[in-house]
Amino acid sequence: MLFLFLASGQLLFGQYDILIINGKIYDGTGNSWYYGDIAVSGGRIQRIGKLTNASAKDTINAKGLAVAPGFIDVHGHIETGIFSQPTADNYIYDGVTTVITGNCGGSESDIGDFFRRVDSLKPSINVASLVGHNTVRNAVMQRENRAPRPEELQAMEKLVDQAMKAGAVGLSTGLIYIPGAYAKTEEVVALARVAGYDNGVYASHIRNEESQAAEAVTEAINIGIEAGIPVQISHFKVSGKANWGNSRQTLDLVKAARSNGYDVTIDQYPYTASSTNLGVRLPDWAFAGGNDSFMARLKDPGTRARIKKEMLQQLADYKYKNYSYAVVANYSADTGYNGKSITEINALKGRKKNRNEEAETILDMMAGGGAQMIYHGMDEGDVKYIMGYPFCMVGADAGVPVPGKGMPHPRAYGSNARVLGKYVREEKVMSLEEAIRRMTSLAARKFHLRNRGLLQEGFAADIVIFDPVTVSDHSVYVQPHQFSSGFTWGSW
Template sequence: MFQVMLRSLYCLFALSLLSFSVFSQPLDVLIKNGKIIDGTGNSWFYGDVGIKEGKITAIGKLGSVEARRVIDAAGLIVAPGFIDVHAHIEGAEASTPTADNFIYDGVTTVVTGNCGGSNLDLGGYFVRMDSLRTSINIASLIGHNTVRRAVIGEARRDPSPDEQRRMEELVEKAMQDGAVGLSTGLIYVPGTYSKTPEVLGLARAAARHGGVYASHIRDEGDRVTEAIEEAISIGREAGMPVEISHFKVTYKPNWGRSVQTVALIERARNEGLDVTIDQYPYIASSTSLDTTVPTWAFGGGRDSLHARLHDAATRQRIKKEMVATLKKKQFKNYDYALVARYAPDTTYNGKTIHEINKLKGRKAKPLDEAETILDMIEATNRTQMVFFSMDEKDLVRIMQYPFNMVASDAGIARFGSGMPHPRAYGTNARVLGRYVREQKVLRLEEAIRRMTSLPAQKFKLHDRGLLRPGLAADLVVFDEATVNDVAEFANPHAYSVGFSYVLVNGELTVDQGKHTGVRNGRALRNTATE
């Protein structure tokens, strides 16, 4: 009994010390009267949040605590900052360090390096990001395609034992430098030329340092189940968590197969495998125009591609394969393919390949449209496209799966440039507005869990994703009645609305709906040990 009393007195003493340390000096920010959703998926509660020196110091009814800035959040939701686990920000960090499109959508942290493409020297990259200071926090995967290109180039062959070893060493170094895992883009050159054992070897190198295997799988259409099973088997054999990127089923012959694909994920989890997925809330995808061309045509790199295109017989073979694929997808022409960014002629932006083909004065036949595509590919190394290929019923079914995160698959947008996919601006707001408030596909608390604690847990961002004392003060304050995406395919450059305040590492980055210009983001390195 005496020992119990001593423990109780000790706890009271410790709490009094904590209270004194928290409130003996003014807080930096005090958010009062908010409807707090803490990221766990549990119900909201009313309370206050105290912030000091970049950390959450207290949550609850904090009374008349002194603070340098007091925010009255009455009638608003207070939640952890959103974590976007599938981003492609490389190359735009310096030109637009304020990352407005992410910040205005409530995103405070991104995981980049997805789909097999990343910086090769991640140690140097993280140092540059810490020096640059973007408005968002940045974590990164190491990309398989990047590593393969560094060792083998774009050759269409298996690696030699020495090349495999060198690739694994590059992955190992990236993990030691702070990568959160390995990503693959198995529809893209040169990753598409790899076989499972090659990828598994690299995955094992990442697994030794606590990494995640994040995969843009080999096929999201006819062979989607085989592609999912490959990703799961790599996780099983490597002994590591798996994240399947932008989970979907594409093209009309496959609509409805989300019943099968979601079941595959659940079966793996029932087996004891840590497999999760992410998704953007749109029925159109966005990637390179190159993906309309048979991958064998790119073997050896762009120079080899151009040589093949200058051979009449090979060019005709490529076009016939393109048309055969088009018919297999049950499209009459390329009117489902919209140009997002074409540098040689920006008047193409926002037009379909079908429309551009007409502008060229060619016949409205698939072979002629394939010729137009090859002309465009010859003119520039990358044309960004938007492909309308999915069904809303599949999208909703996948969204309802509980181990599914919200992710944009977007980069830092330069406002007014090109015709990007609207997911770059509106992903989280679209989920909160369309699928939570309007269609009630998800509870608000559940949607926020998918945007916060689930990705933080998956990618081991241990000090983020929850509202808890001692964790980093990444927060969003928004109006659940008005939050909405504004960006549309015809007018994509439009920031989300409804986010009143966004804090990154304790600094107000959005204040009363306006970006302050603050750049308080940090590079977030994997700290798992071997």
């Protein structure tokens, strides 16, 4: 077969690799769909339009289906999972072709080496990474609960700089996690500034998503202003019953920053439960100095009582009567706890039904190595209100689960399908064009992923074909290992 390419890479005559015909093209800009064909060769989109005489090795008839750019998930944690599941089926069946990992302050420490290993793996998805503040701080200062000395700050700056030079897309923080929680704003500003020199983004799991969410959003915005770097606020939410409805106030802060000329955007997973570790229920200081110090604090009756007092204060602040909103996703020391709430586990242990005893149960589980949790702490009204914001992207906040293993949050399987099915088709929170724009070009623009996120000639052939009439998520909390449906042809 003879191939002749023009300078643009366009095929002059001959055969394309793939032709997608008769589809409704949603190009990722947010503009209205149109009917057209797409010709792909060499992993690139060569032509779009009515391609009546074109031929290809593979032709896909997308009649009645939507053809869109592959979705870009801006908030992932796939460092380990991708190596055991390189096909990343949970993402592929949800329409995702690119994942940005290294979020919430946690990334691989050698980003260049990580990219080389991912490349040699030839995974089904494209992978970009942020460099994590917690990773960098841990490398330099371990779990010290104090400000860095000048030479320590310099060492951290150097690590961020190296990661950016190796291709990181920005700096992430997880300011509720250890040791990130020990950092003051100035430290983060200094490191974000370094990431900003190389066109990076500052992506933050902010310091508080509950009663102090407004202060934490303000801190993230100010870090961006002072460091001169665009800001992405991760998994935007307000948690804790007492704070429901406050998304109006916190989102107003984002809108105000934008109207003042600061590039601040957000992302979200479309669920009312969050997922993180059990340790976030304890005060930060309990973990200072590392695991031995933590275990010693648990054994000391006075210190244990102080920890418990702060835990119960947090519970009261959120207006919860007990820990029934906290459900175990995975407790390695006893997987029999998986799927049960702290209240249920406390009862299983034969303990009295009260929050004081439940806090004891949590401390016992922390001594047993801690657990991955699902917290049912958000309001559907807030979730929808945040989703209505035009500069909100989708980030599943997930890894690559091993099918059937553990109890991951359903967001790992169904985030995009849920937005398209439940929120676009059924509840009409936004148009399909708009949802696709958020999942594609908005994300590519924000994280500087060039030549992706749009169906445009010359762009990477990250293409997803799906049925907007049937696309649905099926993963639920009690049975999470269910793929989304509707993505008939997957992606390339």
